[in-house]
Amino acid sequence: MKCPRCGKSLDEIIVGNCRVDRCDKCGGIWFDKDELSTIRDERDGNLSWLDFDLWSDINKLKSGGTYLDCPRDGGPLYKIQYGSSDVMADVCLECHGVWLEKGEMEKIIKNLEQKINKETLPEYLRDLELEVHGLFLEAGHTKEELRNIAIIMKLIAYRLVAQYPKITKIVASLPD
Numbered sequence: 772m773k774c775p776r777c778g779k780s781l782d783e784i785i786v787g788n789c790r791v792d793r794c795d796k797c798g799g800i801w802f803d804k805d806e807l808s809t810i811r812d813e814r815d816g817n818l819s820w821l822d823f824d825l826w827s828d829i830n831k832l833k834s835g836g837t838y839l840d841c842p843r844d845g846g847p848l849y850k851i852q853y854g855s856s857d858v859m860a861d862v863c864l865e866c867h868g869v870w871l872e873k874g875e876m877e878k879i880i881k882n883l884e885q886k887i888n889k890e891t892l893p894e895y896l897r898d899l900e901l902e903v904h905g906l907f908l909e910a911g912h913t914k915e916e917l918r919n920i921a922i923i924m925k926l927i928a929y930r931l932v933a934q935y936p937k938i939t940k941i942v943a944s945l946p947d
């Protein structure tokens with residue numbers, strides 16, 4: 772697959788037991804629907820960290836139209852913005868994959884870290900870090916980067932994917 776922004780071949784990165792495709796030029800990441808559904812099927816003990824607002828309220832979703840093509844099937848990627856969070860995700864309504872630019876992922880993590888008190892960071896996130904660190908130190912990516920990708924995958928799988936029916940409606944109502 773090619774980066775929708777720069778056209779460079781995407782590199783596979785294994786995070787936990789899932790795979791994402793990353794552009795090493797612009798740092799954007801493609802999240803495949805199949806990988807995301809694997810996450811949802813996992814037994815997640817503690818998802819309380821998801822209480823932070825991003826993508827939870829369907830009424831806050833809006834679409835900013837399309838200007839990138841899906842790396843999987845070439846269809847249009849629709850920009851989805853969430854309320855005042857300023858976070859943009861690009862979503863394909865054909866294959867249900869999600870493209871996130873590097874800066875958007877940084878915003879998500881910053882947002883999350885502001886909302887979650889570090890003293891009470893759920894055990895869940897620590898487990899996730901252990902899992903990621905133990906397996907993938909040799910991959911040439913920092914621990915923090917892999918942890919952040921894992922967090923964002925969980926968030927997309929539980930939040931954004933659940934909003935596809937709404938996103939489809941929003942996109943259908945866009946002017947041609």
Ligand SMILES: [Zn+2]
Pocket residue numbers: 774775776777778779794795796797798799
């Ligand atoms: Zn790129």
Ligand SMILES: [Zn+2]
Pocket residue numbers: 841842843844845846863864865866867868
């Ligand atoms: Zn697609």
